Amino acid sequence: MAATSDHSTTGATAPAYYVSxxxxxxxxxxxxxxxxxxxxxxxLTRWHRQRGExxxxxxxxxxxxxxxxxxxxxxxVSPQEWCDKLVExxxxxxxxxxxxxxxxxxxxxxxxxxxxxxxxxxxxYDKDEIYKGGYSGPYCVGCEEFKLPAExxxxxxxxxxxxxxxxxPVEWLEEENYFFRLSxxxxxLLEFYAANPDFIQPASARNEVLRFVEQDLKDLSISRSTxxxxxxxxxxxxxxxxxxxxxLQNYITAAxxxxxxxxxxxxxxxxxxxxxxxxxxxxxxxxPAMLMAAGLPLPKRVVANGWLMVGGEKMSxxxxxxxxxxDLTSHFGVDAYRYYFLRAIPFGTxxxxxxxxxxxxxxxxxxxxxxxxxxxxxxxxGKYFDxxxxxxxxxxxxxxxxxxxxxxxxxxxxxKIGEELDFAGGLAAxxxxxxxxxxxxxxxxxxxxxxxxxxxxxxxxxxxLYTAAEALxxxxxxxxxxxxxxxxxxxxxxxxxxxxxxxxxxxxxTTADWGRLPAGSTVTKGEILFPRLEEKPAS
Ligand code: MSP
Numbered sequence: 001m002a003a004t005s006d007h008s009t010t011g012a013t014a015p016a017y018y019v020s021x022x023x024x025x026x027x028x029x030x031x032x033x034x035x036x037x038x039x040x041x042x043x044l045t046r047w048h049r050q051r052g053e054x055x056x057x058x059x060x061x062x063x064x065x066x067x068x069x070x071x072x073x074x075x076x077v078s079p080q081e082w083c084d085k086l087v088e089x090x091x092x093x094x095x096x097x098x099x100x101x102x103x104x105x106x107x108x109x110x111x112x113x114x115x116x117x118x119x120x121x122x123x124x125y126d127k128d129e130i131y132k133g134g135y136s137g138p139y140c141v142g143c144e145e146f147k148l149p150a151e152x153x154x155x156x157x158x159x160x161x162x163x164x165x166x167x168x169p170v171e172w173l174e175e176e177n178y179f180f181r182l183s184x185x186x187x188x189l190l191e192f193y194a195a196n197p198d199f200i201q202p203a204s205a206r207n208e209v210l211r212f213v214e215q216d217l218k219d220l221s222i223s224r225s226t227x228x229x230x231x232x233x234x235x236x237x238x239x240x241x242x243x244x245x246x247x248l249q250n251y252i253t254a255a256x257x258x259x260x261x262x263x264x265x266x267x268x269x270x271x272x273x274x275x276x277x278x279x280x281x282x283x284x285x286x287x288p289a290m291l292m293a294a295g296l297p298l299p300k301r302v303v304a305n306g307w308l309m310v311g312g313e314k315m316s317x318x319x320x321x322x323x324x325x326x327d328l329t330s331h332f333g334v335d336a337y338r339y340y341f342l343r344a345i346p347f348g349t350x351x352x353x354x355x356x357x358x359x360x361x362x363x364x365x366x367x368x369x370x371x372x373x374x375x376x377x378x379x380x381x382g383k384y385f386d387x388x389x390x391x392x393x394x395x396x397x398x399x400x401x402x403x404x405x406x407x408x409x410x411x412x413x414x415x416k417i418g419e420e421l422d423f424a425g426g427l428a429a430x431x432x433x434x435x436x437x438x439x440x441x442x443x444x445x446x447x448x449x450x451x452x453x454x455x456x457x458x459x460x461x462x463x464x465l466y467t468a469a470e471a472l473x474x475x476x477x478x479x480x481x482x483x484x485x486x487x488x489x490x491x492x493x494x495x496x497x498x499x500x501x502x503x504x505x506x507x508x509x510t511t512a513d514w515g516r517l518p519a520g521s522t523v524t525k526g527e528i529l530f531p532r533l534e535e536k537p538a539s
Pocket of ligand 1: 022024026249
């Protein structure tokens with residue numbers, strides 16, 4: 001958690017921009033699919049910080065339920081020991097490695113969570129939103145989800161039914177449970193979706209939810225009595241709370257619900273819940289209904305990302321590519337990794353990872369278009385002006401076009417990344433600008449102008465190089481949320497800190513103000529931003 005304390009927003013009262021990831025099951029180590037959602041949330045929240053907004057970014061781990069319990073048993077340790085080990089050895093280190101700047105990390109076994117969860121369900125019980133009944137039906141432990149018979153696939157025998165996601169047999173549950181009156185919320189939910197057309201995104205996800213809720217909702221079984229790895233129901237401790245009902249509450253327990261009213265008022269309702277499309281119903285149906293029952297406001301948006309696929313199936317524990325996030329970062333670097341998945345796959349649609357595609361984008365977009373531009377400009381300022389950035393003596397139409405290009409790229413990226421979560425579209429706009437600056441240098445040919453020693457020639461050269469450096473100043477700010485280390489290297493190479501302060505302190509609002517980078521800034525060649533790739537490691 002790189003930036004925990006810098007971005008703390010405690011104490012203020014204006015609403016913060018609050019983004020959450022799903023909390024991940026710790027039955028195994030994180031894979032590319034988990035990292036995909038977490039990086040997206042990090043870019044989104046860094047973008048909003050760059051706007052100068054108060055931001056709160058939450059991630060964490062989902063530690064209760066049968067799946068975790070069985071994994072721990074199979075490994076001969078207690079569930080708590082298993083969770084502690086995985087969180088400390090696998091999950092937190094990966095987020096740190098990927099430079100995820102989350103403000104908090106919630107674990108559902110923490111008392112700050114379990115105490116509040118008990119209060120929340122007790123409140124629903126007292127309001128008669130929960131009643132006792134009997135459940136019998138299929139259950140998939142992989143999904144931790146009660147299934148409808150119609151959703152299942154046929155198995156090897158006549159009696160065997162398979163989960164459509166995990167392709168593994170479901171289990172038949174027959175036990176006394178407590179139920180939440182979900183069925184009462186269908187009409188209220190439909191009314192809410194109609195009044196808030198942006199609540200579920202993208203449109204395909206919204207339609208799926210509408211179709212589901214338009215059919216009659218069934219009451220939801222919210223407790224289990226045949227195992228004990230969960231939060232006990234306060235009024236009947238023989239039962240533990242169904243893991244999803246426990247997990248969803250992380251979004252409020254971490255935000256100060258029931259413990260810190262001032263902070264809760266500042267953070268809740270969340271601005272965006274990021275979820276994979278596999279867990280959309282939990283977030284867009286069950287969670288809003290639970291909040292309605294408790295009398296709490298609903299989150300502003302639930303945005304579903306598509307799946308990273310392997311061989312036509314959702315990448316999961318059982319069908320991994322055999323490639324871990326760190327295999328890719330050790331070859332391409334962390335920043336290229338953060339860039340690649342968001343640039344290559346339109347957010348909300350499924351996509352596949354390919355080593356060849358990653359290599360092609362690294363080479364053409366990052367190393368050639370962007371990295372070379374940065375090093376060429378720095379080299380020329382070094383060679384022709386001893387590293388002291390000259391003032392733009394006589395800017396003309398060509399320079400105005402670059403200034404306009406920056407303003408357009410910035411406005412487009414701000415809308416697409418900051419509002420629409422169209423990361424691919426926003427990055428395309430930024431890299432369009434990078435191409436424009438390359439085209440400008442190709443046309444202006446500063447290396448030829450440099451041969452003209454006259455006052456006019458020197459003035460022209462100064463104008464061209466100032467323009468290119470100033471364009472890079474804007475690019476560094478726009479790319480900072482996506483590739484923070486690279487942007488920092490560029491900022492250092494431009495000598496921008498002396499005149500403009502830290503990169504993190506630059507705001508989106510002022511970035512298109514042309515001429516911010518002071519003449520006289522000390523430009524140095526610095527590190528190569530995207531070094532030539534080694535041979536692909538043998539797999
Ligand atoms: N613990 C629940 C979530 C509870 S939230 C209150 C859970 N955990 S999970 O470990 O299975 O992670 C689910 C999330 O990881 C998905 O919703 C998605 O955000 C991300 N992804 C996991 N596999 C993925 C892909 N193959 N592709 C893209 N995202 C994926 O469900």
